Amino acid sequence: MPDTLDLISARTEFYDYPSAMPEVERSSIKLDLHRRDFTINTMALRLDGQYYGDLLDFWGGYADLHQKLIRVLHSLSFTDDPTRMLRAIRFEQRFGFTLEKHTMQLLKDTRPLLKQVSGRRILNDLELFFHEENPQTGLARLEALDLLRQIHPAMRWNSQSAANLKALLEREAPDYWLEALPNVAEMVKEEGKFLVWWGFCELEVVAEIGKRLQLSRHFINALEAMFELQKHLPNLRENWPSDLTFYLERIPLEALYCFDSVTDDPLLNDRIRKFLICWRHVKPVTTGTVLRALPYPAGDWISALLQRLRKAWIDEEIDSAEDEEKLLTNILPLFTKDLR
Numbered sequence: 191m192p193d194t195l196d197l198i199s200a201r202t203e204f205y206d207y208p209s210a211m212p213e214v215e216r217s218s219i220k221l222d223l224h225r226r227d228f229t230i231n232t233m234a235l236r237l238d239g240q241y242y243g244d245l246l247d248f249w250g251g252y253a254d255l256h257q258k259l260i261r262v263l264h265s266l267s268f269t270d271d272p273t274r275m276l277r278a279i280r281f282e283q284r285f286g287f288t289l290e291k292h293t294m295q296l297l298k299d300t301r302p303l304l305k306q307v308s309g310r311r312i313l314n315d316l317e318l319f320f321h322e323e324n325p326q327t328g329l330a331r332l333e334a335l336d337l338l339r340q341i342h343p344a345m346r347w348n349s350q351s352a353a354n355l356k357a358l359l360e361r362e363a364p365d366y367w368l369e370a371l372p373n374v375a376e377m378v379k380e381e382g383k384f385l386v387w388w389g390f391c392e393l394e395v396v397a398e399i400g401k402r403l404q405l406s407r408h409f410i411n412a413l414e415a416m417f418e419l420q421k422h423l424p425n426l427r428e429n430w431p432s433d434l435t436f437y438l439e440r441i442p443l444e445a446l447y448c449f450d451s452v453t454d455d456p457l458l459n460d461r462i463r464k465f466l467i468c469w470r471h472v473k474p475v476t477t478g479t480v481l482r483a484l485p486y487p488a489g490d491w492i493s494a495l496l497q498r499l500r501k502a503w504i505d506e507e508i509d510s511a512e513d514e515e516k517l518l519t520n521i522l523p524l525f526t527k528d529l530r
């Protein structure tokens with residue numbers, strides 16, 4: 191059986207350079223507590239013998255707790271680990287505390303160091319803001335303190351960001367969305383909140399944020415689709431249903447759900463609903479097998495003709511197999527005239 195000291199022991203840590211992961215060694219309880227980020231996290235209770243239950247408070251954490259102060263332990267705290275700046279704001283907003291004056295000045299002096307932190311660490315810390323009861327206040331505080339711009343110059347949090355997030359989180363997904371995207375609740379928790387935040391940036395900014403935060407290609411595609419939706423979809427709101435259908439079929443459903451959640455255009459919401467319930471499922475009676483059996487060489491004309499038949503069904507130009515057969519007879523020469 192391993193010695194208890196091998197399982198639980200005091201540690202100290204060293205940083206080779208700013209934002210590096212720490213090197214950890216065994217140490218005393220006092221130095222172990224000195225590893226902590228803020229004084230309010232440095233208190234400990236003794237568990238040994240006659241001292242059982244005594245409070246260890248070497249760094250004034252108890253006083254800061256009662257004064258509702260967030261205070262770093264030393265002047266290099268944010269230099270050693272710049273993500274502590276983000277954690278300080280989360281604690282400040284969660285508990286209604288205040289950053290102690292010197293701590294605030296250190297944060298302002300060292301915030302450019304966030305540029306050196308890996309994208310994945312930054313993304314993990316931003317994710318934690320969305321676990322808070324009111325993530326909007328914490329993100330607004332990051333904006334006010336100019337911390338987001340240190341992550342990427344174009345990263346902003348504003349009233350529209352807050353409104354988009356509120357609309358997304360408060361929406362109860364309709365049944366037709368649950369059928370189209372069964373994992374919608376999980377998607378909202380994982381990437382949806384970022385889609386409604388960054389998805390309205392210009393494409394080049396989306397690409398830069400994606401690279402900075404080491405986002406997956408799928409994630410970046412969804413962000414780019416959000417931009418395309420808000421730029422182009424309003425122009426299609428009164429077009430033929432087929433035009434809307436052929437456009438939306440190229441869009442990731444994750445992006446479409448987020449756009450549908452934040453748009454305030456009832457007509458667009460209704461057309462997206464019809465796309466999901468009906469239009470995207472429409473297929474002509476004629477199949478590719480039938481067309482390939484005709485005395486013409488195979489080629490792109492087959493998919494183009496099938497798309498034309500599908501368009502006729504979606505736009506209610508035809509509504510029966512007989513109508514489709516008549517239309518096929520009429521348009522087949524147009525698609526095959528150069529194939530003989």
